[in-house]
Amino acid sequence: MIIPELRQKALDLRRKGHSYNVISRETGISKGTLSYIYNRVNLPEEILLNNKKRNREESGKRIMIVNAVRKAVLENKYHQIEHEAEKTFQIYKNDTIFIASLMLYLGEGDKSDIGHSLRISNTDPYVLKIFIEFVKKYCHIPRENIKFWMLGYKDLDIDKCISWWKKELDLKETNMYKTQIITGKHKSKRLLYGVGNITILGGKTIKVGVLRWIKLMCEYLTRP
Numbered sequence: 001m002i003i004p005e006l007r008q009k010a011l012d013l014r015r016k017g018h019s020y021n022v023i024s025r026e027t028g029i030s031k032g033t034l035s036y037i038y039n040r041v042n043l044p045e046e047i048l049l050n051n052k053k054r055n056r057e058e059s060g061k062r063i064m065i066v067n068a069v070r071k072a073v074l075e076n077k078y079h080q081i082e083h084e085a086e087k088t089f090q091i092y093k094n095d096t097i098f099i100a101s102l103m104l105y106l107g108e109g110d111k112s113d114i115g116h117s118l119r120i121s122n123t124d125p126y127v128l129k130i131f132i133e134f135v136k137k138y139c140h141i142p143r144e145n146i147k148f149w150m151l152g153y154k155d156l157d158i159d160k161c162i163s164w165w166k167k168e169l170d171l172k173e174t175n176m177y178k179t180q181i182i183t184g185k186h187k188s189k190r191l192l193y194g195v196g197n198i199t200i201l202g203g204k205t206i207k208v209g210v211l212r213w214i215k216l217m218c219e220y221l222t223r224p
Contacts, residue, residue: 006027010029011041019054084209085216099221104120115204135206141206144175148165149197156194
């Protein structure tokens, strides 16, 4: 049974617009019991509306604080990744395969800082093979995180194309994503096997590091 003093305190706090969490903490009354108390008392409509408004504002502030903290944590994490990328670049900067692969991604890969995955597309399997070896050797990506999907035309033999790409890139069924088909025919028939696409699963952390390598490479190769 709730003593009258605590019950009155709970009502006074609610009239002032405090949330259930605050009132429960102040009075020791459970939120379930608070709900029971308030449902049996006709609080003025204005107070109820003000309480809802204040709760929305407080909720919005809490969300902003959480988002700000999360953003700061991520920025610090990405800063550390870029710092590590700077150190590893000094190790590999004279490695021909390393630099060639970065040049390849600079020309053919997805460099948007919005996406969370490394992605590269090409009709030449050798381009994709080099990229696969690059992420395995320098990014330490396990083979199961390398995913392939094909962009093809409706008039192509899709099964034949997929088999060709799997053989050329030495891929397993677990590496395959769903093929995307473009409606219509390719007039010149130049893309006999469609367009191969590689996506590397590994989160934005991998992409942040590779993009930092690319920037360092550009600075390294163009400095006087």
